Amino acid sequence: MDLSSKIQNVKFENLFLNASGIHCQTKEELDDLMNNSYSGGMVTKSATSNHRFGNPLPRYHSLPSGSINSMGLPNEGFDFYLDYVTRTEQKKPIILSVAGMSKEEDLELLHQIQDSDYQGLTELNLSCPNVIGKPQMAYDFQGSDIMLNEIFKFFKKPLGIKLPPYFDLVHFDKIASILNQYPLSHVNTINSIGNGMWVDIESEKVVLKPKGGFGGIGGAMALPTALANVRALRQRLNSSIDIIGTGGVTTGRDAFAHILCGANMVSIGTQVYEEGLGAFERITSELKEIMNSKGYHSLDDFRGKLKTIE
Ligand SMILES: C=Cc1c(C(=O)O)[nH]c(=O)[nH]c1=O
Numbered sequence: 001m002d003l004s005s006k007i008q009n010v011k012f013e014n015l016f017l018n019a020s021g022i023h024c025q026t027k028e029e030l031d032d033l034m035n036n037s038y039s040g041g042m043v044t045k046s047a048t049s050n051h052r053f054g055n056p057l058p059r060y061h062s063l064p065s066g067s068i069n070s071m072g073l074p075n076e077g078f079d080f081y082l083d084y085v086t087r088t089e090q091k092k093p094i095i096l097s098v099a100g101m102s103k104e105e106d107l108e109l110l111h112q113i114q115d116s117d118y119q120g121l122t123e124l125n126l127s128c129p130n131v132i133g134k135p136q137m138a139y140d141f142q143g144s145d146i147m148l149n150e151i152f153k154f155f156k157k158p159l160g161i162k163l164p165p166y167f168d169l170v171h172f173d174k175i176a177s178i179l180n181q182y183p184l185s186h187v188n189t190i191n192s193i194g195n196g197m198w199v200d201i202e203s204e205k206v207v208l209k210p211k212g213g214f215g216g217i218g219g220a221m222a223l224p225t226a227l228a229n230v231r232a233l234r235q236r237l238n239s240s241i242d243i244i245g246t247g248g249v250t251t252g253r254d255a256f257a258h259i260l261c262g263a264n265m266v267s268i269g270t271q272v273y274e275e276g277l278g279a280f281e282r283i284t285s286e287l288k289e290i291m292n293s294k295g296y297h298s299l300d301d302f303r304g305k306l307k308t309i310e
Pocket of ligand 1: 131
């Protein structure tokens, strides 16, 4: 049974990654991921230039079938993550995630990566929904196009983009037509579903302190939106652009569905946070069982082969 996959020419022993933000902020967390034998790769917490505490607590809340978060981009600062990805013995590929607080900061961070010794995959997060006053750039189609144009004038290393969910077929068309103009290594879709709300009935109160309780929705309830975004972008993006499917994966069946929709790799967020890194082993064995029962030996046997009803 072969669960290996690739992003461009970077080979992963298996298709699973942590979702950026989950178990990947500190050295201890990153080392845990590096030493976990059931995830094929790992993604760092999105880095800003400087260390950030993030939003006030409570800023994460478990929901009956998912999670809501308004972390506010807490991270150790870019230099820490660049040092980690360039100096740590790489038992598995790492994706360095960056999310500047402004377009200028995004460009500055990418210049630093371009000028560094780092030769791995980079992911620009254009979809953080929780930094107060910072819009999700990927909802600004013209702004994203202008920014990508500026980036690819100087950035020559593999670069992917973390996207928010889109909810309109015309928006899938628009973002894909923009992304297809650039030599992207991959897109990672979806980020959490921005600015959801959860209400505690007993206290008649929201459950998060930041932003009056608005936060990104993840976990099982995000699966239908995640699958739709993977499928729609796979149908529209150049085949040269790989896809990391993120959102709603709690079982091997969910991972199987992401691959059917066209994902090359699958990242897991809420479920890893709630269950621990053991979720990677459980979901891997569940996926193997499904593939075995269907006579599939590799992900290529069924990737992107979702059937429609004729
Ligand atoms: C990078 C910030 C993000 C955060 C955050 O740090 O609040 N939460 C998310 O669900 N997605 C993000 O992209």
